[in-house]
Amino acid sequence: MIRLANVHFSYADGNIGLQDVSFGIPAGELVVVAGANGSGKTTLLKHLNGLLLPQRGRVEVDGICTRDDLPGIRQRVGMVFQHADAQIVGETVAEDVAFGPENLCLPRPEIERRVTEALEAVSLVHKKHQRPHLLSGGEKRRLTIAGILAMQPAVVVFDEPFSSLDLFGVRQVLRQILALKASGRTVLVTTHDIDKIIAHTDRVVLMQEGRLVGEGPPSQWLPVVERYGVRQPEASRLGVAVRSWLN
């Protein structure tokens, strides 16, 4: 369970990241956080992982406040960044995946077991000795997911996971996101291109200028998402048109 209560955050340059944001997400849901550029989506995700701490309000994951136990929060909430290259820290694929478990001070055999499992889950086990920078865009994104899987988090947050990916890359990443959801994890995905994932989404969170402007099931918010700088999915647009025609 994720709970945000009256969260406020502004950056050092005075830009407001989040303003009085409050909502809750039950465990096991796939949630899309949508909004235009600069609406506060990434700032919100960074609060969940403890990379940013709220200046006012509280962020809790499974009852633990991000202010109280940062290592515990980072073990519970894995974050996949928008730019995969920026997230890769290892000189080989296996070494990169091992980075998180090593930070958890796990024994070496357990680390190796988790690395193998995570690489198998994203179908990269045959590239474990390869240098990560030689992977394709989709493979790099899958590698970053493996790095998070190896930490066995209860919540995984994705920042714009489909950006700069071709069709095959999008399909591969989407498959991983759905597998995470199927395994019972809570998954949050930020995007302003919700078409790719909306069919599998339990809940939509809409952001605008750091404020939460809407939250609920997709059917409730899809007809109005374009007001907030998010492209309405074609299927939703068609549905609205058919309904108005029938009426």
Added chain:
Amino acid sequence: MAELSVFGYRHGRSPAHRLDVRCKLIILLVLTAAVVAAPPVAMGPISLGIILLWASLRLPLRRLGREIRLFLVFLMAVFIVRALSTPGVSVVDWHGLSVSREGLYQGAVVAWRLMMVLALGLVFVTTTRPSHLKAAVQWLLRPVPFVHAPKAATMVGLIVRFIPVLHQQVRETRSALAARGGGRQRLRLGQIRYLVFPTMRRVVLAADQLALAMLARGYQETRTEPDLHATAADGLALAAAAAVLAATLMI
């Protein structure tokens, strides 16, 4: 992205890959001392050894040449300065500049020594995982008082991690400049600022993002370190390096 800098770890099974990183670090220091201290007559066998070491890594030599061409320019500059500044029998006189025979000889020897030191460093970087290097530095610094070994080791590890990133950023900035300059790859001296400042900005941003990503994955100084095991082969390699240094000092 397919062409990547050689300044980074490459997985392999060469003898250099298999050595314990602590021994490898000491061997690097010992051999560097040998290269620096060796009389010119001993440079031939030492160079042959280093070339054989390189060959055992099976790295593409053409790419290596391309990657280290900036260092070659530096070595050429060292050679020229030595050739011009060392007194001796003049070979060429031109507008008051004199190139001496001794200067040419000295310049060639110094440039060759630097080249061999660079080659040794590259062998080390190519065959050593940064995480192992970090563990080795931590091990070496542990007995040193007033030094926070984990922090110092992390810094060394990050620097090594950042060499290929820096290289990549330079290449990307050059490509962006070439794309807007009619495809001209070479920069004039006055245009260097167009390369340096954007590259520095990108490197700082990349460092910032990398630090965030490390934090997001729970980075802390106390973590599971690689298992380091020294074997008899490490002892033999260490003894061989010490013998090379002793021999060069005795010649």
